[in-house]
Amino acid sequence: MPEIRPVTKDNWRKLIKLQVREDQKNFVASNVHSIAESQFGYDEPVHGHWDFHSFGIYDGETAVGFLMYGFNFGHPKQQAFIVRLMVDEKFQGKGYGRFGMEKALETFRADGRIKAVGISYEPENEGARKLYASLGFVEPGEMLGDETLAVLKLG
Numbered sequence: 001m002p003e004i005r006p007v008t009k010d011n012w013r014k015l016i017k018l019q020v021r022e023d024q025k026n027f028v029a030s031n032v033h034s035i036a037e038s039q040f041g042y043d044e045p046v047h048g049h050w051d052f053h054s055f056g057i058y059d060g061e062t063a064v065g066f067l068m069y070g071f072n073f074g075h076p077k078q079q080a081f082i083v084r085l086m087v088d089e090k091f092q093g094k095g096y097g098r099f100g101m102e103k104a105l106e107t108f109r110a111d112g113r114i115k116a117v118g119i120s121y122e123p124e125n126e127g128a129r130k131l132y133a134s135l136g137f138v139e140p141g142e143m144l145g146d147e148t149l150a151v152l153k154l155g
């Protein structure tokens, strides 16, 4: 059974070695970039601070992917955001990406402050779009920079 584990001083070196396929590299930042970003979160000009949390996706002792989500409980639209998701090229298509998403959503559903979850992806990232749509994410027709926004309403 896979699991997600927080990024720590003991596992970050392994996690930064995970790679997507060459043709997927513009879909997702490197894990070393994401782990750096997760130290600080993100300040939105109007709606305030997003706090980031980063995890490795594991199958037993094998690191297979990376997940990062953020919280901003005062945000009027989405109080949780899936900031990053990747599965190493060697382990794609085995359900780990879906598993990571389901674990994140399980955490969000248990927190009454979270009414909606956001995610964004490159418009040509059909694999990601299909995965998120199958979990109930809907595109409101807005862009977030050059990425397509999708939102899942909870409860």
Ligand SMILES: CC(C)(COP(=O)(O)OP(=O)(O)OC[C@H]1O[C@@H](n2cnc3c(N)ncnc32)[C@H](O)[C@@H]1OP(=O)(O)O)[C@@H](O)C(=O)NCCC(=O)NCCS
Binding pocket: 020, 021, 024, 027, 028, 085, 086, 087, 088, 091, 092, 093, 094, 095, 096, 097, 098, 099, 120, 121, 122, 125, 126, 127, 128, 130, 131, 134
């Ligand atoms: C997107 C990604 C995280 C999916 O992880 P994964 O472990 O390969 O996906 P899963 O095996 O869990 O598949 C889940 C669903 O994704 C969809 N999917 C994944 N890759 C796909 C592809 N290449 N083409 C079409 N659909 C795809 C399918 O709908 C699949 O549904 P199923 O469970 O009914 O088969 C992974 O392919 C990846 O790391 N891609 C590169 C980075 C990226 O695009 N990250 C997302 C940025 S928003």
